[in-house]
Amino acid sequence: MPYHTAHLPPPLFVPRMSSAIAFIGGGNMAASLIGGLIAAGRPATELRVCEIDADRRAWLAQTFGVDTFEAAADAIAGARGVVLAVKPQQMRSALGGLTIAPGTIVVSIAAGIRLDTLQRWLGEGLHYVRCMPNTPALMRSGITGLYAAPTTPKDARQLAEDILGAVGDCVWLEDETQIDAVTALSGSGPAYYFLLTEVLREAAAALGLPADTAKRLARQTFIGAARMAETGTDVALLRAQVTSKGGTTEAAVQHLETAGLRRLFAEALAAAARRSAELGELFARED
Known part of the structure; x- marks a missing residue:
């Protein structure tokens, strides 16, 4: 109940926070985080999910035993932490009209949405942490870059790390702009490895393999x-160990180096980082 005294006007109602974590959005990444948290020992009763799709809500409840809600306001009521797990393009509408209790820890895994944009949408008095996970998190083998303002309390940072750490490794960043580089490297990185594997199999087939x-x-x-x-072991050393002088691997690696492989990847990551920054500017212009 709200706190009243005989001498002061009633303050704003601030619900007592539980240890609950509420997810806004119940897609694949949210499901991975929920599964990881439960596997790490967090009770399903402490996890809630807002998901607009009824079939998806039913699946989440059946699969994980969590409480599910159609309305975000119901899911976040009294929660200690709120994880923003909807697609970036849907974030503004998902948060429209939502009021989150002061002191709540808000963890965003939405690519491209900066902390100042979230603060403008949700207001001050919240503890914001911005995270960039990658898709291997779906296999609990991911890595996430995290950033929070220097004034963010330690318990907010720890909760964010507990959530993302349930699906892989975590690294903290010193500046929010570094999120763009993380997006270019680990966020987009799985696609680079998949593409390389794709290219290798095509080249091998061209050499006559089925x-x-x-x-x-x-x-x-x-x-x-x-x-x-x-x-x-450092990957440069691993590469050197398999690259015998005068051998087949050396012939292939020298060709890749001469063809400008390092330059191509530098340019590719720069393009991804640039696009990440552009998306941040785009979302920042949304009312």
């Missing part, structure tokens, strides 16, 4: 190389 054989070889080489990188 398409299915080329597909299996390219995919498993990708998987095996990634597992070697997981050992912590």
